[in-house]
Amino acid sequence: MERLQKVIAQAGITSRRKAEQLIIEGKVKVNGQVVRELGVKVTPNKDEIEVEGVPIDREEPVYYLLYKPSGVISSVSDDKGRTVVTDFLEIEQRIFPVGRLDYDTSGLILLTNDGEFANMLMHPKFKIEKVYVAKVKGIPSREALKKLQYGVMLEDGKTAPAKVKVMSIDKKKQTSIIQLTIHEGRNRQVRRMFDAIDHPVLKLKREQYSFLNLRGLNPGDARTLKPIEVKHLRELAVTKPS
Ligand code: URA
Secondary structure, X not given: OEEHHHHHHHOOOOOHHHHXXXXXXXXXXXXXXXXXXXXXXXXXXXXXXXXXXXXXXXXXXXXXXXXXXXXXXXXXXXXXXXXXXXXHOOOOOXXXXXXXXXXXXXEEEEEEOOHHHHHHHHOOOEOOOEEEEEEEEOOOOHHHHHHHHHOOEEOOEEOOOOEXXXXXXXXXXXXXXXXXXXXXXXXXXXXXXXXXXXXXXXXXXXXXXXXXXXXXXXXXXXXXXXXXXXXXXXXXXXXXXX
């Protein structure tokens, strides 16, 4: 038996929090009866669950790692017809991205139909380390880099300490390649951090997500996560609360 909201989230319909809201709003039925309590437990594949009148099929959870090219939307559909991350995986399951990378950012993004897993990884209290490589305008001074390292003030508050490494400098072109490791996941955070030190990002790539990297993949390639990798990610989230 599992909690109703967990089963709904796992089905890839929506997040666990939204599932709870749907239950409270009386939009969920179990065996034909509206259920408004959050404590209710159900047996997946046995109890019939309907969300807003549509029965949920509990799909087998699947987990993928995609090397997102730039110029792709981190979504399952786009009203302007632009390429979305799910276009790179021709599979039956209704997968969605775990968090997002900007349209212009390339790099590692996870996709799954397991809402529970996605919510767990995206929760701010689980400090999953993400490594970005940015090509920025100009050559940041030591002081500017220290600001990134200790935290810069953005409109939504000061950033947590970050790791900063200068990979290369092009004096002629006046650009630098900087590796930045952060564990927060605010909207456009890396770009805003570099804007804050007056070195705007020209190109951005996410090279690592926790212990996962892009080794062996080209832009547009995807691979399934190994069961051990999924297990490892779950363990990280469980053992690293703040
Ligand atoms: N930070 C950004 O600015 N953009 C991304 O896509 C990811 C992190």
